[in-house]
Amino acid sequence: GVVKPKEQAQQQYTEAVSLGQSAGIVSSVGRTLEEFKTSVTVAAHKKVTFELTYEELLKRRHGKYELQIHARPMQPVKDFKVDVNINEEAGINFIEVKGGLSTKALANAITKTHADKQAWVYFYPTEDQQKTCDSCSDQGMNGDLVIVYDVNRDTSFGDIKKSAGYFVHHFAPSNLPRIPKNVVFVIDQSGSMSGRKIVQTRMALIHILSDLAEDDFFGLISFDSQLFHWKRELVQATGANLESARTFARNIRDRGATNINEAVLEGARMLNAHPREGSASILILLTDGDPTTGVTNLGQIQANVKGAIKGKFPLYCLGFGFDVNFEFLEKMSLQNDGVARRIYEDSDANLQLKGFYEEVATPLLTDVTMIYLGGTNLTQTNFSQYYNGSEIVVAGQITDNNIETFTPQVPFRILQNIIKRKHQHTHHSHTILPRLKHEHNFVTEEALRLSLKYNFVTPLTSMVVTKPLGETTDVLHKPKEGETPPDMSAYDLPTKHHSPPMHSGWGSSGRMFSTAYLRKQDKCAQNRHNAKSVVWSHLFSTFSLFTGPDFGSGNAHFHSLSGGGNCNDCNMIIAFHKNYKFPVCGLH
Structure with a gap:
């Protein structure tokens, strides 16, 4: 074709x-x-x-x-x-x-x-x-x-493939100690979250809280047209604090409008107010709709959030349902070193939420920078965090022609x-x-x-x-x-x-x-x-x-x-x- x-x-x-x-x-x-x-x-x-x-x-x-x-x-x-x-x-x-x-x-x-x-x-x-x-x-x-x-x-330096003047580097180190994390969950409880959405969100949040390690610090905010704090500052994930947070999660109820701007900015404030040497900070937003109160201009919200985070930690946005404005969430995540994920309104939605959290639950490295001498036209080389079980991949062109000889076997032309x-x-x-x-x-x-x-x-x-x-x-x-x-x-x-x-x-x-x-x-x-x-x-x-x-x-x-x-x-x-x-x- x-x-x-x-x-x-x-x-x-x-x-x-x-x-x-x-x-x-x-x-x-x-x-x-x-x-x-x-x-x-x-x-x-x-x-x-x-x-x-x-x-x-x-x-x-x-x-x-x-x-x-x-x-x-x-x-x-x-x-x-x-x-x-x-x-x-x-x-x-x-x-x-x-x-x-x-x-x-x-x-x-x-x-x-x-x-x-x-x-x-x-x-x-x-x-x-x-x-x-x-x-x-x-x-x-x-x-x-x-x-x-x-x-x-077998190697902590990863694997490099090269062909026709291009290379791809796969970096997936293992056997590294986990880094304690600081995480704030920002949960939409507006009226559009009614029914199965809010029930599944509560279930997933309760399971996720149970997975926090004792050296983690966390915060929890629910929002509609107003903000509802469990605590106004991050606290350690002790047994007593986790049980209190689970009680808060069980009582989340759908109501009101959607003030995304204020909620995300408050989550960023909580993380910025809790700098901790040798830890990794993460902000997670779950919402199912567009902002309907407060600041509603999408571009302005994205600018406000980027200004509040200032590149210090990633923002992960979870969009609940097929009708969510995923493009808005995706851009806001990408601007802040994170990713957006669709959570589909199916019977397994709570498992989708929990599965996503497990991908970012165990940070191993922070502020990772990949440097290549003799490389150009590189894809992304700076990564705010590397998580256990994942993989960092960088591709680019080779400018130094003195690299050792390489001869691939290519039965099909498409692979050349x-x-x-x-x-x-x-x-x-x-x-x-x-x-x-x-x-x-x-x-x-x-x-x-x-x-x-x-x-x-x-x-x-x-x-x-x-x-x-x-x-x-x-x-x-x-x-x-x-x-x-x-x-x-x-x-x-x-x-x-x-x-x-x-x-x-x-x-x-x-x-x-x-x-x-x-x-x-x-x-x-x-x-x-x-x-x-x-x-x-x-x-x-x-x-x-x-x-x-x-x-x-x-x-x-x-x-x-x-x-x-x-x-x-x-x-x-x-x-x-x-x-x-x-x-x-x-x-x-």
Whole structure:
């Protein structure tokens, strides 16, 4: 496919449809906007084959990498196969298979083999198993297969990969003593938090308080149009103080408007008033809406918060619900060395909250600065804190040509520039794209230039594939974070229930994993008789995962050889496959 400005790609797609050709359009939907919904129009009496390959960054969290394979074909599939092959030159520390499809009923459909530097996982459920497992029905499987693993880490200096004048450095030291922390929780209790939101928030907060260590200091604020302090200053996490704080949390009730500005500034004041040598400070905001009282101008709030924090500690913003102004929270976090996370209004929301806290619960380093002699065009090199189980990743260009000789083995052309693409993608997604709505047109022009140069599908570009007249045209389009995805109600798509990953940073291996969900649109049989185009929809997630200290390989296949029902002329094949190995050597 060719990446073009989205208007040009859309025009090319529209023209193909108007000519009655097979065509498709893809847009990202779902919890992280890293899943893609595809609507495909297939010309009468035609067969189409899809091969979908995507690159996605997988971040190390809680000391492990996690690959989630979603199996929701919405019908039993005669030949359903998932193959995962992991190659790690440093050695695989452990590997586990979890998820809703890792059950007793499907135990003999899963094969796991683990050697020193390689691991294989095969998932081959029969048609009967696809209808009788715990998360299965007559409509087939409806669950996830989760592969969890980590690699051996023998050096505290990390792992460096280099290729074609670019490098990527992965820094994940272990065996460091934890640093005591100072943390303030700022909790929205406005009227919009009513019902399950406030109940789940209370549950999560009570669990989180129980995880504080005795050498931690903490504060707790709830807010609506007013502020409600548990204590006006930070106190030590003694048993008595924790029990008192849990009582405060149990009594949080939804009411009033939303004064985000005053609440966050008060949290910053409490941390600034409690400087402590050898500790790490963290400010965590949980809210579900826009500010509705006090200072309501979003830009002014962001400026006020940045001025209050002054780069001394990170701000983490948790946005509760699909309708939260996530863009506002994300920018405010990024301006203060933190990240924003969506908390989805599902039954597991309290677990999402607790899971996020666990990622930042154990700081090991503060004020980390990565320095590279002979490096240029570096991605982020300053990090306010490094947490246990995470990973710091820096990419850049090499200016010194006297670095030792390096020769990779590249069976596939796409891998020849993978280090370069990792550098450009990190720079693009973390530095340029977040500024699009807030700075001058030259930022948009630079983002578009890089998107086209490196074939990135972004809010400014789409990927279009046009074949000879009468064949298929496919378009890939990704809307901006925060925009409303296209209406999906006509497609009866499956829902997903899992805690969303926070995507940032890179790993150091490359793996291509693929999976697909296929759903035939209703009334398909009508098109068989009147020779009109047949519309198909499927939702898919495919991954090229960069993890661990070495490049590996993996593939997955999902074949659906018939449309099902009465649509005998609507045969369709879904086939995803990719398999490559890219061994590289680090600098010594």
